[in-house]
Amino acid sequence: MLCQECKERPATVHFTKIVAGEKSEFHLCEQCAQEKGDFFAKAAQAFNFNHLLSGLLNMESSPGVPTAQPTLRCPSCGMSYSQFTQLGRFGCPSCYDSFSARLDPLLRRIQSSETHTGKVPLRAGEQVKGRKELQRLRQDLQRSIAAEQFEEAAQLRDRIRQLEQTLDGQEGR
Amino acid sequence: MSLSEFLQRATSKWMKDGGPDDDIIVTSRIRIARNLEDMPFPVLQTDSHADEVIRLVKQALESKSVKNVGQFEFARCSDMSALDRYVLVEKHLMSRDLAEQVKHGAIALTEDEVMSIMVNEEDHLRIQCIMPGFRLQEAWNRASEVDDALEEHLPYSFHERYGYLTACPTNVGTGIRASVMMHLPGLVISGHINRLLSAVSQVGLTVRGMYGEGSEAVGNLFQVSNQMTLGESEEEIIGNLSSVVQQLIDHERSARRALMSQNRTDLEDRVCRSFGILAYARKIDSKETLQRLSDVRLGIDLGVIRGVSSSILKELMVMIQPAFLQKYFHEELAPGERDTRRAALIRERLRLDDMEVR
Ligand SMILES: [Zn+2]
Numbered sequence: 360m361l362c363q364e365c366k367e368r369p370a371t372v373h374f375t376k377i378v379a380g381e382k383s384e385f386h387l388c389e390q391c392a393q394e395k396g397d398f399f400a401k402a403a404q405a406f407n408f409n410h411l412l413s414g415l416l417n418m419e420s421s422p423g424v425p426t427a428q429p430t431l432r433c434p435s436c437g438m439s440y441s442q443f444t445q446l447g448r449f450g451c452p453s454c455y456d457s458f459s460a461r462l463d464p465l466l467r468r469i470q471s472s473e474t475h476t477g478k479v480p481l482r483a484g485e486q487v488k489g490r491k492e493l494q495r496l497r498q499d500l501q502r503s504i505a506a507e508q509f510e511e512a513a514q515l516r517d518r519i520r521q522l523e524q525t526l527d528g529q530e531g532r
Numbered sequence: 533m534s535l536s537e538f539l540q541r542a543t544s545k546w547m548k549d550g551g552p553d554d555d556i557i558v559t560s561r562i563r564i565a566r567n568l569e570d571m572p573f574p575v576l577q578t579d580s581h582a583d584e585v586i587r588l589v590k591q592a593l594e595s596k597s598v599k600n601v602g603q604f605e606f607a608r609c610s611d612m613s614a615l616d617r618y619v620l621v622e623k624h625l626m627s628r629d630l631a632e633q634v635k636h637g638a639i640a641l642t643e644d645e646v647m648s649i650m651v652n653e654e655d656h657l658r659i660q661c662i663m664p665g666f667r668l669q670e671a672w673n674r675a676s677e678v679d680d681a682l683e684e685h686l687p688y689s690f691h692e693r694y695g696y697l698t699a700c701p702t703n704v705g706t707g708i709r710a711s712v713m714m715h716l717p718g719l720v721i722s723g724h725i726n727r728l729l730s731a732v733s734q735v736g737l738t739v740r741g742m743y744g745e746g747s748e749a750v751g752n753l754f755q756v757s758n759q760m761t762l763g764e765s766e767e768e769i770i771g772n773l774s775s776v777v778q779q780l781i782d783h784e785r786s787a788r789r790a791l792m793s794q795n796r797t798d799l800e801d802r803v804c805r806s807f808g809i810l811a812y813a814r815k816i817d818s819k820e821t822l823q824r825l826s827d828v829r830l831g832i833d834l835g836v837i838r839g840v841s842s843s844i845l846k847e848l849m850v851m852i853q854p855a856f857l858q859k860y861f862h863e864e865l866a867p868g869e870r871d872t873r874r875a876a877l878i879r880e881r882l883r884l885d886d887m888e889v890r
């Protein structure tokens with residue numbers, strides 16, 4: 360019997376599917392069965408993605424893979440990592456930092472990468488820039504204190520204070 | 533109220549209007565997920581957290597900057613009847629999850645129902661723009677504009693490395709889900725569909741049947757959307773989806789041409805029989821309706837059926853759903869009764885047009 364899909368190769372896969380009470384028989388070659396099966400599997404995956412995700416998360420605690428400490432918990436919302444793996448949902452925005460060590464390998468599997476390259480909110484964008492600048496200034500300050508350049512250190516300290524105030528103001532807006 | 537009045541009032545812009553490539557593309561949809569800082573996601577929300585999110589969103593919607601980009605009507609799910617919520621689900625403006633999230637959920641809609649904002653669904657905000665035809669870029673621009681205006685008033689939760697934070701890590705980063713609803717009868721009839729869709733699912737896109745369960749795509753309606761949200765920009769995501777959709781459009785057009793030149797009589801027979809059934813049936817279930825509508829729409833596109841508005845597929849695929857039917861007939865209908873009323877509604881709708889079968 361020839362494959363009913365490509366009508367080229369011999370049918371080696373035979374199965375019956377019942378859809379809404381109607382029985383259809385399929386006789387396919389290995390290749391076409393895989394193609395068909397692939398789409399069915401993908402459709403089922405899209406349909407049940409959350410289920411799949413929690414499966415993926417639970418897989419991590421299989422033997423051989425270092426398991427999370429049972430106490431790994433987000434201090435902000437109280438959600439534990441194992442609750443997250445069951446639910447497939449985080450409890451609050453802080454969970455991302457609380458679980459970040461375990462998150463990156465997961466993100467690499469389900470996303471294109473683990474770093475955002477898209478749109479940045481206008482307001483948060485200013486703050487992100489400000490916080491990066493602040494970090495740099497604090498490093499400079501450490502360096503100038505270590506080098507005993509106190510005049511420069513005093514200038515840096517003033518700039519840091521100023522920037523901190525600006526950032527506080529933005530956040531409180 | 534007459535049917536045409538009801539249609540005017542109860543249908544969304546995407547159901548009535550046309551758009552680019554609308555012989556194949558039913559809708560283009562952009563949905564962006566956003567959350568507020570320092571607040572638990574809806575999954576851990578208390579009543580007072582939910583009220584606070586609703587208060588903040590409502591206040592933002594009243595602001596001048598948001599009003600400049602859209603006049604929104606706001607309603608809590610608890611203030612709507614179950615029937616009205618499910619009508620919104622059938623119009624693709626509300627998710628089934630939100631319709632059931634009566635206590636904490638809310639929705640904001642523009643009058644033309646192009647923009648909608650779901651509040652306290654899986655994320656604090658889900659901003660959606662739905663347009664008829666192939667207009668992903670336009671839909672993104674519109675959604676992004678509303679997003680910007682809201683951001684002036686709402687403290688969005690944004691992470692330097694992970695981008696916009698969402699309840700589920702499958703949405704983090706851009707928070708964007710871009711999707712296109714396609715009518716692909718040519719590829720289904722000619723049997724090329726599985727091969728194509730399996731190829732599509734290998735380039736980071738998700739395909740599913742719009743109606744029906746699992747792999748079944750009732751009415752030859754498919755939804756193609758991006759799977760990944762983190763690592764690529766919104767423009768890259770939309771560009772990638774658009775180029776794949778464009779290829780599917782080309783394949784569908786050539787499948788239709790091939791069918792018309794090689795199996796013309798069979799195709800015309802199929803299309804006209806389906807038209808006859810829709811025009812004269814006394815009882816019809818929703819699955820058969822969707823299949824027949826697909827044939828009729830194909831008949832319109834191929835010039836076999838004339839005078840019937842090409843929006844018939846979009847209009848009726850929504851109107852024949854259970855909540856919409858009950859809304860139109862103003863009464864609760866048992867599943868058996870629905871088939872009779874559905875057939876009546878379809879006949880009535882077809883009579884509004886000056887139809888002619890060649
Ligand atoms: Zn084969």
Ligand SMILES: [Zn+2]
Nearest residue numbers: 433436451454
């Ligand atoms: Zn948390």
